[in-house]
Amino acid sequence: MKLELITLSGPKLQEDVYEVILPTGDGEIAVYQHHMPLVTTVVPGVITVRRKKEDSDAARDVFATNGGIAEIGGSQIRLLVDEADHADEIVEQEAAEALAAAKKLKEEAKDELELERAEALIDRQAVRLKVAELRRHGRRPRV
Amino acid sequence: MANTIAIKRRIGSVKNTRQITKAMELVAASRMRKAQEAAQRSRAYSQIARELLTSLSNITEVSEHSLFKKRTIKARLLVVITSDRGMAGAYNSNALRAYLAELKADKSAGVKSYTIAIGQKAAQLVSRLPQTEVVGVYKHLPEDLQVHDLQPLIREAAKMFTDETVDKVDVIYTHFYSSINQQPNVLHLLPAGFAETEISAQLNLAEFEPSVEHVLGSAAKKLIDCQLWQAMLESVASEQSMRMMAMKSATDNATDLVDDLTLAFNNIRQASITQELAEITGGAEALND
Known part of the structure; x- marks a missing residue:
């Protein structure tokens, strides 16, 4: 199954994979080869990619995303998300600081637009922090 | 000599302008690189x-x-x-x-x-x-x-x-x-x-x-x-x-202008030296006679 993970800052991943777990509006789904054609929303959460069938859980690639859209059809899956940060790219402390800053932004928000933005920022940083924490504990991430 | 002073001033001001356009060119070039990367990434x-x-x-x-x-x-x-x-x-x-x-x-x-x-x-x-x-x-x-x-x-x-x-x-x-x-x-x-x-x-x-x-x-x-x-x-x-392109051609133009003006300046300076020499030798000849 060909996975294309495309973000606003360029394509992150374009390769054959065995399994993709992604957070959708209706809950987490796992996608394998020959999945039925599906268009669904991706919500802020963790995308997990297993490249080969025999890969262990710990060997999977984990991305924090802030949501987007997934187009699944036959032997390909296209994930169009604004951002996808690989667990290795996230520094836990930075994510924690960013989350605190986002929360502060929410308290200080003056209008609806600012509030929405702050909430989106909180979602995003919370997911990043989660991914970073889970990597530290060496556990498989669950959201 | 009045003419050479005017040209000298002109050269000075064109050089100043060139410095500014050059700086703007460099700033635009670095911003362009960033903007270009961003555009291509997404x-x-x-x-x-x-x-x-x-x-x-x-x-x-x-x-x-x-x-x-x-x-x-x-x-x-x-x-x-x-x-x-x-x-x-x-x-x-x-x-x-x-x-x-x-x-x-x-x-x-x-x-x-x-x-x-x-x-x-x-x-x-x-x-x-x-x-x-x-x-x-x-x-x-x-x-x-x-x-x-x-x-x-x-x-x-x-x-x-x-x-x-x-x-x-x-x-x-x-x-x-x-x-x-x-x-x-x-x-x-x-x-x-x-x-x-x-x-x-x-x-x-x-x-x-x-x-x-x-x-x-x-x-x-x-x-x-x-x-x-x-x-x-x-x-x-x-x-x-x-x-960046506009500022680059402005800088090039300024350089050309400075070259032209320098040439004109040197011409006039040399002409005035030649003239002075001619006058001195002319004067000396007259005294000898």
Whole structure:
């Protein structure tokens, strides 16, 4: 199954994979080869990619995303998300600081637009922090 | 000698100008690199977003969605992207010329025009135009533009489209083909997926989860955001690139001018020395006689 993970800052991943777990509006789904054609929303959460069938859980690639859209059809899956940060790219402390800053932004928000933005920022940083924490504990991430 | 002093001053002032244009060239070059990278990075995303929007718009259930609905065009909203500052060669005038051509086309087709202007230069122009109604002006956008900075604009445009004030939203921006080629371009923003293309059989069969409305409600908006965002990035890259080219030729011109003036200056200086010598020798000859 060909996975294309495309973000606003360029394509992150374009390769054959065995399994993709992604957070959708209706809950987490796992996608394998020959999945039925599906268009669904991706919500802020963790995308997990297993490249080969025999890969262990710990060997999977984990991305924090802030949501987007997934187009699944036959032997390909296209994930169009604004951002996808690989667990290795996230520094836990930075994510924690960013989350605190986002929360502060929410308290200080003056209008609806600012509030929405702050909430989106909180979602995003919370997911990043989660991914970073889970990597530290060496556990498989669950959201 | 009065003449040499004037030329000397001229040389000095041209050199000063050259320093400024040189500095502007360097600044524009570094900004261009950044803007170019940003534009190229997100190109893959917006390309696929566009494909997706287009195939989605061909699905019957989707084409009835408020952001996808095609109507007879009675009014059109034009979003024109220019810069706040000039000195960028033909950047602003090209974009504005393309905009005026669109306005003219609207007028001859009997379509009412609304305008949202981005950038000081567009703002100045539209404020003088009687044939269009200006619904928004966005000036002095921050240097490090973020997607959410464009939210108010997109909301306004989407609102005008969904409440049927306008039947079409087009963006006039400058596409960055390469660092020496940038062309004004018209991007069809709404109704989404305006271009007619083949529908992929796969998508036609696709299920939508949780529902068509939900997927479109959240995703379509994002994909549309991204189209405008890409247009903005392309414009910024074009602007900086054109400014760099303009400043480079200004610097080259200044250098040529300094060379010419230096030559003229040396000519006059040498002429005056020769003349003085001639006068001295002439005087000495006269004394000898």
